[in-house]
Amino acid sequence: MSATTEAAALGTDAIDVATAVPVDDGNGDDDALSGVEDIISAILPGACETWNDAQHVLFQLASICFLLALLLPQVIKPHTWIFRGLLILGFIFMCLWGGIAVCITDVIGWYILFIVMNLVHVSYLAYVQREAEFEKILEDVYAKIFQPLKVSRDTFANLVAARGKIFELKQGDVYAVEKRTTSEDRIAILISGTLRVSCEDHLLHYIYPNQFIDSCEWEAFRLNQGKQFQVTITAESPCRYICWPREHLKYYLQMDPFLDAVFHNIIGKDIITKLYLLNEQLIRKPPKTLNMVDIRNSVARDDPTFTMQRLSQLGSPEDFAAFKPLSMPGDKPPPGGRPLSMSFETTV
Structure with missing residues (x-):
């Protein structure tokens, strides 16, 4: 056999071996990707013949x-x-x-x-x-009264814009006169200063910033139980307050049930605070002829305010000159102090 014939035979055998034994050329990933491409081509026939990397x-x-x-x-x-x-x-x-x-x-x-x-x-x-914007002097009113009840700044700004106006009182100016000023046309929140509430020249309590000025009258008028102030409210210092017309505010609150509920909650809390103030005065100087039962009974009657002649027996302005208002619910009691109780002996 010639050398040429042997080389040809060896070449044929080498080709057969190379064909029979697969060689890993590092293209396994490409084969797997090709399999995925085949599956996609089977699902979407004719979409892609070749795939890019x-x-x-x-x-x-x-x-x-x-x-x-x-x-x-x-x-x-x-x-x-x-x-x-x-x-x-x-x-x-x-x-x-x-x-x-x-x-x-x-x-x-x-x-x-x-x-x-x-x-x-x-x-x-x-x-x-x-962030909704309103006058800076109202920031404290919003932070202390409305924000704790989850009222947004936008909602409060819209409430202020609902014909809410800011007024000023000089020291000695009168906000309301007992039995003369009607209580049916407005409601107000004190922004700054101090107001003195009295009846027949007898001090009842003070109104401080972030409190309603006429919450009791608002509720009494809502229950058709009174249309005139039974107290005189006088500015003890320069004051500012924001005031809303009653009818316009009622209409606005009807359009916003959440704010309406918040408003009634705030007014109710304010009325209770004022009752606490009167209660503390009774504890400091109990009168002989007036007790909490009288106040309770008078509130329960049709007349929204108890008899002012009897209330005047609480004392004179000098008796309460050093009077300090009761802390709001949630405030820490003073050291050694105890919570004030509203319970009294119910003897009628």
Whole structure:
């Protein structure tokens, strides 16, 4: 056998061996990817004959941003802001991918449009959710009275805008005169200063900032039990107060059931506070002919206010010159102090 014949035989054997024994050339991943492509081609016949490699890292980052935006739970308070921020970031990555990796103007144009639309929407949200503004002197009123009851700044600002007006009283000016001033046309909250409440020149109690001036009269008029002030209210110092017309405020509260409930809660608390003030005066100096039972019975009668002639027996202004109002519910009692009880011997 010639050398040429032997070489040919050896070559044939080598080809057979190479064909019979597979050699790992490092393309296993490509084969797996090819299998996936075959499956997709079977589901969508004719869609793609050839498949490209994995896309640029910018495309992957954009996809991650979209995924995070969709998985973001709504329980997170700034959910809307984070959601829009992730969308805008993903659109920016897609825009860069269209200009750097694939160089397609359509991709750039569409995603620029998406970015602009989301920026406009974010600007609108910022405008709608901006912090409501009202006069600075009302900040303490909102923080002390309305904010603890979950009233938003927007709601309070709308309440102030509902024909709420701020008035001033100089020292010695009179807010209401007993049996002369009607109580049917307004309700007010004291912003600053101190008001003195008296009947027939006898001191009953003081009204301090963040308290209603005429809460008792508001409730009495609502129950059709009185249309005139039974007390005189005088400014002990320069005062400011915000006042609403009764009918307009009632109409506004009817349009907002939540605020209506809040308002009745605040007024009820204010009336109870005033009863506590009278109660403390009775404890400090118990009169001989007047007790809490008389007050209770007079409140239960049709007349919303108890007999002022009997109330005048509580004492003179000098008796209560050093009187300090009872702390509001929730305040810490003074050292060594004890809660004030409203219970009295009920002997009628």
